[in-house]
Amino acid sequence: MINTALERLRLGIDVGGTNTDAALLFGKEVVATAKSHTTADVRSGVIEVVTRILERSGVRRDAIEAVMIGTTQFVNAFVQRRDLAEVAVLRVSLPKGDGVPPLAGWPDDAARAVGEHIYMVGGGSYYTGQDYAQLDEEAIRRAALDARARDLRTVAISANFAPIRPDLEHRARDIVRAVMPDALITISSEVGGIGLIDRESAAIINASLAGLGLKIVRSLESAFRDLSINAPIFISQNDGTLLTTETAALLPILTCSAGPTNSIRGAAFLTGLPDAIVVDIGGTTTDVGFVMGGFPRETTAANYIGGVRTNFRMPDVLSIGLGGGSRVRCIEGNWKVGPDSVGFRLVEDSQIFGGSELTATDLAVRAGLATIGDPSRVGHISQATVDAALENIQLQIEDAIDQVKVSPAPLPLLLVGGGNIIVARPLRGAAEMLRPPHAEVANAIGAAIALVSGRVDKLYDVPTLGREVALQMAKEDARAAAVSAGANADQVEIVEIIELPMTHMRKGATQIKVRAVGPLAALV
Amino acid sequence: MYLVDTVRDIQDMARGAVLLGTGGGGDPYIGELFVTAQIKKGHYPKVVSCDEIAPDAFVLSIAGIGAPTVIVEHLVSERTLRELLARSEAFYGRKIDALISAEIGGANSMFPLALSAISGIPVLDADGIGRAVPQLEMTTFSIYGARATPAILMDDSGNVVTIEAANDRMAEELCRVISVAMGSMAFMALYPMSGKQASEVAVKRTLTQTLEIGRCIRKARDTSSDVFADLVRYLNSWDGRTARILFDGKITDVVHETRDSWHWGLATIQALSTSKDVCTVQIRNEYMVVRINGETVTVVPDLISILDRESGEPLTAEMLRYGQRVRVLGYSADPMLRRPESLEVLGPRQFGLDEDFRPIEVLTAAR
Numbered sequence: 001m002i003n004t005a006l007e008r009l010r011l012g013i014d015v016g017g018t019n020t021d022a023a024l025l026f027g028k029e030v031v032a033t034a035k036s037h038t039t040a041d042v043r044s045g046v047i048e049v050v051t052r053i054l055e056r057s058g059v060r061r062d063a064i065e066a067v068m069i070g071t072t073q074f075v076n077a078f079v080q081r082r083d084l085a086e087v088a089v090l091r092v093s094l095p096k097g098d099g100v101p102p103l104a105g106w107p108d109d110a111a112r113a114v115g116e117h118i119y120m121v122g123g124g125s126y127y128t129g130q131d132y133a134q135l136d137e138e139a140i141r142r143a144a145l146d147a148r149a150r151d152l153r154t155v156a157i158s159a160n161f162a163p164i165r166p167d168l169e170h171r172a173r174d175i176v177r178a179v180m181p182d183a184l185i186t187i188s189s190e191v192g193g194i195g196l197i198d199r200e201s202a203a204i205i206n207a208s209l210a211g212l213g214l215k216i217v218r219s220l221e222s223a224f225r226d227l228s229i230n231a232p233i234f235i236s237q238n239d240g241t242l243l244t245t246e247t248a249a250l251l252p253i254l255t256c257s258a259g260p261t262n263s264i265r266g267a268a269f270l271t272g273l274p275d276a277i278v279v280d281i282g283g284t285t286t287d288v289g290f291v292m293g294g295f296p297r298e299t300t301a302a303n304y305i306g307g308v309r310t311n312f313r314m315p316d317v318l319s320i321g322l323g324g325g326s327r328v329r330c331i332e333g334n335w336k337v338g339p340d341s342v343g344f345r346l347v348e349d350s351q352i353f354g355g356s357e358l359t360a361t362d363l364a365v366r367a368g369l370a371t372i373g374d375p376s377r378v379g380h381i382s383q384a385t386v387d388a389a390l391e392n393i394q395l396q397i398e399d400a401i402d403q404v405k406v407s408p409a410p411l412p413l414l415l416v417g418g419g420n421i422i423v424a425r426p427l428r429g430a431a432e433m434l435r436p437p438h439a440e441v442a443n444a445i446g447a448a449i450a451l452v453s454g455r456v457d458k459l460y461d462v463p464t465l466g467r468e469v470a471l472q473m474a475k476e477d478a479r480a481a482a483v484s485a486g487a488n489a490d491q492v493e494i495v496e497i498i499e500l501p502m503t504h505m506r507k508g509a510t511q512i513k514v515r516a517v518g519p520l521a522a523l524v
Numbered sequence: 525m526y527l528v529d530t531v532r533d534i535q536d537m538a539r540g541a542v543l544l545g546t547g548g549g550g551d552p553y554i555g556e557l558f559v560t561a562q563i564k565k566g567h568y569p570k571v572v573s574c575d576e577i578a579p580d581a582f583v584l585s586i587a588g589i590g591a592p593t594v595i596v597e598h599l600v601s602e603r604t605l606r607e608l609l610a611r612s613e614a615f616y617g618r619k620i621d622a623l624i625s626a627e628i629g630g631a632n633s634m635f636p637l638a639l640s641a642i643s644g645i646p647v648l649d650a651d652g653i654g655r656a657v658p659q660l661e662m663t664t665f666s667i668y669g670a671r672a673t674p675a676i677l678m679d680d681s682g683n684v685v686t687i688e689a690a691n692d693r694m695a696e697e698l699c700r701v702i703s704v705a706m707g708s709m710a711f712m713a714l715y716p717m718s719g720k721q722a723s724e725v726a727v728k729r730t731l732t733q734t735l736e737i738g739r740c741i742r743k744a745r746d747t748s749s750d751v752f753a754d755l756v757r758y759l760n761s762w763d764g765r766t767a768r769i770l771f772d773g774k775i776t777d778v779v780h781e782t783r784d785s786w787h788w789g790l791a792t793i794q795a796l797s798t799s800k801d802v803c804t805v806q807i808r809n810e811y812m813v814v815r816i817n818g819e820t821v822t823v824v825p826d827l828i829s830i831l832d833r834e835s836g837e838p839l840t841a842e843m844l845r846y847g848q849r850v851r852v853l854g855y856s857a858d859p860m861l862r863r864p865e866s867l868e869v870l871g872p873r874q875f876g877l878d879e880d881f882r883p884i885e886v887l888t889a890a891r
Contacts (some may be wrong), residue, residue, distance in 0.1 A: 093598075094597060094602060099561070104558075104561045106558050126708075127594055127708060132680075132681055161597050194593055194596065196552070196596060196597045297847075403834070405847075
């Protein structure tokens with residue numbers, strides 16, 4: 001046992017749809033883990049799981065140096081169109097873009113949920129960074145006055161080529177703020193890269209969630225105050241790095257796929273394997289993804305959040321309806337597991353706990369893969385049924401692996417998540433299958449080990465600057481962004497560079513995307 | 525005559541336009557959103573067949589010209605399209621009776637529909653190439669005697685340039701330079717034609733083809749039918765045309781680079797089965813040639829499309845990434861594109877390939 005009186009610990013928490021998990025780490029060592037149910041208010045589930053882990057480990061509260069929380073609450077709210085604020089959408093683009101107004105591609109219910117308060121005003125930049133029209137400050141002021149008269153409290157601002165000219169959005173924000181001092185304002189250059197519509201949609205989604213973001217973050221902060229844990233709190237974002245609570249409250253959209261990311265990163269950490277297939281089996285779904293260089297492989301095409309297209313990069317994960325709570329049934333002589341699940345009612349409805357539903361976990365217990373509940377209650381299930389149903393589980397996961405595998409080279413497979421007990425034998429398509437210790441809380445561990453990142457996505461004038469200089473500038477910009485987000489400047493690494501030349505033009509710029517990551521300066 | 529009166533129809537047309545874009549042509553997404561916004565307001569684009577157009581009607585092409593990274597920021601201005609229409613009628617001295625797409629593959633399938641929705645002027649169910657091509661003069665319009673100029677270019681800031689070029693190759697050069705000066709995005713009116721001439725020089729029924737391709741992919745997906753079988757069956761139902769699935773595999777390498785302002789690239793696809801077959805697709809803005817184990821199986825101007833193996837979604841060259849599971853589709857070009865005078869402009873050698881055109885039917889006969 002470590003000397004907890006002296007040591008500094010990090011507490012990782014994952015607030016999932018069903019479970020809230022926690023892991024306490026000392027350096028690279030997992031000191032303790034705990035699981036609890038997610039509650040509607042988030043807060044009490046977190047208090048429950050933290051209380052448990054403190055009791056279990058016996059560590060002193062002041063030994064916890066940082067708390068990292070991953071949550072899917074925000075994205076779920078948008079997908080379910082729940083607790084969304086109406087948004088004043090201000091786009092700086094005229095005379096350009098009037099034929100493709102904000103919300104043009106949104107599903108009707110989503111557009112209605114955020115209201116349809118659209119203001120388009122003059123101003124914007126060419127890709128060269130020069131204005132094509134002067135910023136129409138008077139029109140921005142009028143828009144803000146109208147939004148205020150409509151009693152709107154959240155604003156999304158976008159501007160043409162804002163990734164190159166963020167000052168256009170900053171100026172617009174200042175003008176709006178002068179009229180609406182208490183408004184929550186999202187500017188598009190903080191939530192996306194090149195592609196006005198996708199970036200603007202991300203800004204609108206974010207604005208609609210900002211009130212909720214603030215509420216949840218404040219409630220988490222008060223939960224830790226009540227627990228007498230005074231360590232700084234960070235929130236995980238999509239790429240496996242951290243946001244301060246202030247940033248997360250303002251930019252909740254950056255956290256929307258932190259759950260799968262944390263599982264994948266946690267799995268890599270627990271096994272020490274930076275490149276692998278990760279299969280995360282929960283109560284209802286199985287996510288199959290890849291870890292490459294310690295980070296999840298990300299999607300390349302457009303992503304949809306609640307039916308709205310955005311240009312977010314998210315972990316490239318295939319989800320199938322298969323988990324520990326999946327219902328098991330026989331259809332025309334074939335045993336089939338999932339896609340429906342008893343979810344968090346596993347402890348009431350499954351047979352091992354005295355219920356009447358046959359679930360994947362019942363099979364695992366009957367097959368001797370796990371010892372939970374009352375095994376005698378599932379003794380009646382025939383061996384043939386167990387074999388056939390477990391085989392169905394294997395085949396479903398193997399098929400998912402095959403669908404997302406990027407190379408025929410055999411990679412190790414890391415099996416994590418609370419439902420990992422339903423896998424009976426090594427899965428095909430992998431070099432070897434590893435079930436690391438603490439696999440059931442890999443997501444909380446992924447939160448605890450998160451780093452800090454900085455990104456840049458801009459057009460650079462490569463013909464004038466030269467490629468080397470342009471790349472250098474982009475790398476410096478990304479490094480600076482990481483440091484300003486809290487990374488230790490000496491340990492920031494460039495982990496990704498993507499160059500996209502502008503075609504169709506004899507002279508042109510190159511879109512360069514760079515990502516830099518480093519450990520939190522506070523923890524070094 | 526029919527109206528494009530549902531959002532689903534325009535989504536289908538955009539998907540079909542990506543397939544006919546053979547990897548290039550620009551993403552029709554922005555134009556699709558423009559038309560979507562109009563459809564939601566009850567303003568529907570109108571499509572008429574070449575049989576419905578009077579011989580002495582005045583037909584004009586409407587196109588966007590620019591860089592894909594710029595159009596996704598600048599989008600499309602309704603005011604500019606209206607202004608372009610007004611300027612064109614003043615410049616040519618005639619009321620415009622119908623619009624036509626110069627290039628059905630990619631983004632330029634959408635802009636005539638966009639202008640139709642806001643003006644009520646119908647769009648001819650035809651275009652100038654039946655696919656996508658990298659240069660303005662590579663159209664059946666030019667090849668069979670129509671002229672790209674006099675043409676008008678304009679931007680959203682009120683700059684208007686009229687062009688009379690000595691030939692269509694030069695028109696391409698001038699338009700590029702002017703559109704760069706306009707911020708790498710401009711709209712143009714070009715290829716003024718009579719109804720009779722348009723009917724003679726255009727590739728026909730291609731707008732309907734985009735709609736039906738998109739619909740076929742969507743329906744197969746919704747009904748869990750075999751999307752590739754359905755698609756090949758549909759494409760083969762066109763008189764004198766042949767579609768084949770050329771390869772099924774995973775992308776194991778993609779090289780992208782810019783050479784002389786063109787997007788050059790090479791995608792390597794490995795068979796999914798235990799077979800050692802390797803497929804390569806060479807890119808020059810569009811997909812130019814498919815080779816299996818070094819042997820050409822489809823070459824420009826026949827169409828090549830790379831589709832997501834599960835969803836059947838057509839992928840542009842910019843979307844290709846290591847690891848994607850794809851199927852490669854070959855489709856014989858419209859017979860107009862395979863005549864000797866067309867191949868002089870559209871044949872493999874025009875794109876820097878060291879081979880002559882051979883039809884997909886011949887190249888795949890032994891396979």
